[in-house]
Amino acid sequence: MAKREKKCANSFVTMTELILPNDTNTLNNLMGGRLMHWMDIVSAIAAQRHSNRIVVTASVDNISFAEPIKLGNVITLKAFVTRAFNSSMEVYIEAVAEDIPANKRKETNKAFFTFVAVDQSGRPIDVPEIKPETDKEKELYEGALRRRQLRLVLAKRMKPEDAKELQSLFL
Numbered sequence: 001m002a003k004r005e006k007k008c009a010n011s012f013v014t015m016t017e018l019i020l021p022n023d024t025n026t027l028n029n030l031m032g033g034r035l036m037h038w039m040d041i042v043s044a045i046a047a048q049r050h051s052n053r054i055v056v057t058a059s060v061d062n063i064s065f066a067e068p069i070k071l072g073n074v075i076t077l078k079a080f081v082t083r084a085f086n087s088s089m090e091v092y093i094e095a096v097a098e099d100i101p102a103n104k105r106k107e108t109n110k111a112f113f114t115f116v117a118v119d120q121s122g123r124p125i126d127v128p129e130i131k132p133e134t135d136k137e138k139e140l141y142e143g144a145l146r147r148r149q150l151r152l153v154l155a156k157r158m159k160p161e162d163a164k165e166l167q168s169l170f171l
Contacts, residue, residue, distance in 0.1 A: 011050035011081040015042040030069035043091035043113040046079040051127040053117035061112040069097040083144035087124035
């Protein structure tokens with residue numbers, strides 16, 4: 001039976017939040033944990049939308065905190081599935097903070113989360129493949145296998161010598 005295929009745009013999710021006092025630290029910057037929570041939500045929705053299944057967070061890659069997000073800013077999180085494997089999906093998330101009164105926007109954070117689709121008993125279940133369309137989607141799709149192999153090697157679930165795509169970067 002052939003695997004189903006979906007376009008990346010089918011899993012595109014946008015989430016917007018206003019940074020309120022309860023979201024900030026003593027410097028009036030958004031707390032990193034709150035940002036990670038929102039990233040988990042927006043990326044889970046993207047993975048569910050793509051797979052049409054219940055999903056669980058399997059891993060979180062490097063979340064970079066490039067710029068502080070200030071009290072009163074509006075943050076927009078954008079997420080989409082970059083590549084699907086058997087039951088897992090890599091989701092790319094980027095955050096943009098906006099100071100509306102100053103009419104300024106800045107990209108503040110990027111991350112990759114991995115989700116696994118599961119059935120009602122919690123067992124992994126197959127997901128549709130991805131068909132990237134834009135140049136950015138194609139670039140992220142191409143790098144997803146290397147990022148996956150790196151995750152598996154670091155988690156000791158794959159031997160480094162078996163990570164052929166990852167090795168190709170160094171040969």
